[in-house]
Amino acid sequence: MYGDPWLHLGVIRLKSRLDLFIAVRKQAAETEELYDFPETELMRVLPPNGKIYQTELVDFDEATNLEYPLFDGSNQDDVILDDYATLGKFKSPSSRYLRVSPMVVKCYSALQSYYVEWENRTGHSIEVTVERAFLTTEERDILIGVDDPRYLSPILGLSMELSLNLSLVSGGASNYPITSLAKLAIIKCGPIFQDGGMAMGLGIYSNMVYVDARDAFKVWNPSGAYSSGYNSVTAYNNYITSLYSAATEHRMVDPDYPVQACEKADPPALQSPTFSHTHALYADHTKSNGANECSPAYSESVSIWIRILSGSWCFSNKIHL
Numbered sequence: 001m002y003g004d005p006w007l008h009l010g011v012i013r014l015k016s017r018l019d020l021f022i023a024v025r026k027q028a029a030e031t032e033e034l035y036d037f038p039e040t041e042l043m044r045v046l047p048p049n050g051k052i053y054q055t056e057l058v059d060f061d062e063a064t065n066l067e068y069p070l071f072d073g074s075n076q077d078d079v080i081l082d083d084y085a086t087l088g089k090f091k092s093p094s095s096r097y098l099r100v101s102p103m104v105v106k107c108y109s110a111l112q113s114y115y116v117e118w119e120n121r122t123g124h125s126i127e128v129t130v131e132r133a134f135l136t137t138e139e140r141d142i143l144i145g146v147d148d149p150r151y152l153s154p155i156l157g158l159s160m161e162l163s164l165n166l167s168l169v170s171g172g173a174s175n176y177p178i179t180s181l182a183k184l185a186i187i188k189c190g191p192i193f194q195d196g197g198m199a200m201g202l203g204i205y206s207n208m209v210y211v212d213a214r215d216a217f218k219v220w221n222p223s224g225a226y227s228s229g230y231n232s233v234t235a236y237n238n239y240i241t242s243l244y245s246a247a248t249e250h251r252m253v254d255p256d257y258p259v260q261a262c263e264k265a266d267p268p269a270l271q272s273p274t275f276s277h278t279h280a281l282y283a284d285h286t287k288s289n290g291a292n293e294c295s296p297a298y299s300e301s302v303s304i305w306i307r308i309l310s311g312s313w314c315f316s317n318k319i320h321l
Contacts, residue, residue: 035069037102038082038109044069047097054136055097057155068156073098081105084112090133090160098134099157103196103213107189108160114184115164126176127165131208133157149203149220150210159201159212179227179236181209186240190247200244217244 033044047055047070057065074096077088081100085108090100108128115126135143135154144151153159162185164176182204189211193200199217203210206223219240226236247253 033069035071035102037105039080042069042071042081042087045072045097046070051095051097054095054138055099055155056137058137068099068101068158070097070099072096082109084116085109089130090157092134092136092139094139095134095136099155100134101157101196101213103193103198104133104158104160104211106192107185107211108162110188110192111162111181111184114188124170125168128181129163129165131161131163133160149201149218150212153201153212153214158198158214159210161205161208161210163208177225177227178204178207178209178223179225182240183227183243185209185211186244187247187253190244191250194248202240202244217241219244 034041055070073087073091079087081087082105085105091098112128119125134157137155140155164181166176190200193213198213201212201214202219204221204223204225219237221233221237224233226233230236
């Protein structure tokens with residue numbers, strides 16, 4: 001045991017003055033391989049031989065396996081990975097081992113951060129619930145069909161299924177339809193995945209939103225849900241696609257005062273002595289300026305779309321919210 005470089009050792013000092021060495025994790029190399037998350041580091045591990053079948057990536061080479069490291073989540077549910085993301089949120093209930101990408105962690109934290117800020121404005125306490133994230137190979141094969149667009153991502157730690165806990169919100173689901181979470185996921189998570197070198201997948205289901213990182217953007221909508229202002233699922237999906245393009249181009253997406261914000265929006269530029277930034281206008285959600293506050297007149301919306309089609313820095317489609 002003393003000569004085995006694969007074991008991560010702990011030491012307990014006994015009253016008899018003897019040291020007891022305990023192997024607490026089986027690390028994946030002779031030296032620790034640590035992977036960075038916003039608030040901590042996790043060590044890549046190997047599962048016991050009897051558990052390898054649950055997590056092995058059979059069709060991937062070693063270089064690809066290194067891109068999707070396996071972590072030991074035992075007794076680490078409360079480890080903070082990012083501001084609002086703990087390790088336990090991404091574990092499978094049937095396995096102590098998991099994969100989770102920092103991109104997925106950042107995506108979740110960005111969504112929950114938005115609702116925390118919204119709570120401060122409205123007094124509504126909303127929790128983004130991770131219904132499912134990492135799946136073992138066995139779980140994936142039972143729960144998801146080969147032709148399902150979700151098939152690959154869960155075993156790689158690149159996905160999560162999300163819902164909103166609205167138990168403390170008056171009005172509940174009627175005020176927060178699943179399409180509102182889908183739209184927020186596009187705005188918040190699209191740029192995060194892009195910065196990580198991947199595109200985003202979005203599935204809209206009747207009671208949850210599926211989010212993952214993948215090679216090319218894809219949206220699917222088996223729920224048939226779409227926001228008011230659209231007359232078909234196809235039209236709504238097209239809107240989501242245009243929203244994703246705007247978000248990943250780091251445009252100002254759906255500001256509170258569309259016309260004024262678009263006129264004052266300054267795209268990022270290389271720093272220079274002559275560069276000057278003018279802050280865009282934002283609404284104070286604790287006040288109301290009238291029923292038409294977020295519904296510009298038709299001529300205004302046309303003007304906005306002209307800016308979008310010409311490559312404008314601002315993206316807004318408030319008339320369809």
